Amino acid sequence: MHAAALTSPGRLWSATEVLSLPGPVPRVAGVYGWHFEEPPHPSLPSGRLLYVGIAPRHMTSRTSTQNLRKRVRYHFRGNAYGSTLRLTLGCLLGLELRRVGSSGKRMTFTKAGEAVLSEWMAEHARVCWLEHPEPWTVEADLISRLDLPLNLDQNRHNAFHPRLTEIRAQARQRAREMPVTT
Template sequence: MHAALVKPDILWRSADLLAQPNALPAAPGVYGWHFNQSPDAGLPAGRLLYVGIAPRRMTTHESKQNLRTRVRYHFRGNAEGSTLRLTLGCLLGLELRRVGSGKRLTFGKTGEQELTEWMAENARVCWLLHPEPWTAESAFIAELDLPLNLDQNRHNEFHAHLTNLRAAARSRARELPILI
């Protein structure tokens, strides 16, 4: 199962997925992110650095998230709704800001566009269908070196650095004026 994400047959770019909208299944599963250029000098390029799941663990309500909606959001959404985008933007030195009412944190219109362009150039994704992806995610995080995952990943040597970097970005954003 690990090979499907660690050494996949195909790594998809955002342009590929936009050109073939049904390539991403509207089903539950685990997705893995590889980067041909590292977002941080301390991280290797060209290998799996992050895994995510869709949907999150089911509780009392049914999630509308699936691989298609979640991966597309990571490619085109914003840092408020994507921990991957938040992490990448912080590593790339983009300025996190409060937007709208001031409760949401994103990289603003310009920063989010810059991040989207960086991801289009450097991010590659693969996926694995799984009926209960939260069980697979836990196993991947426990067994693989996934420096961009924070949840369940305190054992990773990059965890403290990334946690501090994201906390500093949030703190700085709270000091800056709200972007409208």
Template structure:
């Protein structure tokens, strides 16, 4: 049931809709799925689910304070340091990853993040399913669906090695460049 709600949702939401106030995304725990009208890589299909995420994230000794609303909104307007989806998309789109601040954080810089936000506004669409313990669904979804943009728990995916390499190369280049803004 949850997989179908993400792979064939009744509705997909755009950045403008999600970022409007009041927005449609509930402040509740759950799983969200990202579809793209244009694929971020020629090696990937457009028009279907390519990535799932959860909110809140459940760790061994705590649960994050995130919910569907805060997490989905962050993916649309945050930065690569706080969003693995944004990091992946920016790397696939060829944006330059840079060390920022003290040099420990990596983002695409002000201009790159703005370019990525614009690309997502044009091509990314999201759906979600509320669930009290989304971490209980995450492994099953990643195992049973073809989600090429998910890396965690997804070594079986045919795009995993390529995406891992693309992200590693972007991080290596960023380490070689001076700290940006």
């Protein structure tokens, strides 16, 4: 049931739709799936589910403020430091990852790079979701059963995992070798 709702959803939503106000994404816990009309890497398929995520990450307290709306919207307009999906997409697209901020510990694609990534996602990424009161209870099952090449956590069995791990590690290493930027 969960897998089919994400792999063959009745509707996929664009950045424009998701970021509109009030927006279609509910403010509840759940699982979201990302489909790409054009894949971010030539060895990946187009037009299908490539990544799943959950919100909240895990209910460690009853006061969690994460929900589907906040998380999905953040992926469309946030930065690589706060979004593993954005980090992965930017690295695959060859954007330059940089250390930012006063400590230099955060890594993003800088303002210009994040804008390029947001534009690419607006053109090629589509999202769907499934409400679920405890999404962390279904995440591992979905990752183990589905071919999700953009998920790294719990996904070592995926054929693209070693390549994606290498691409992200190389981007981080290059960022460490460059000066911190604003």
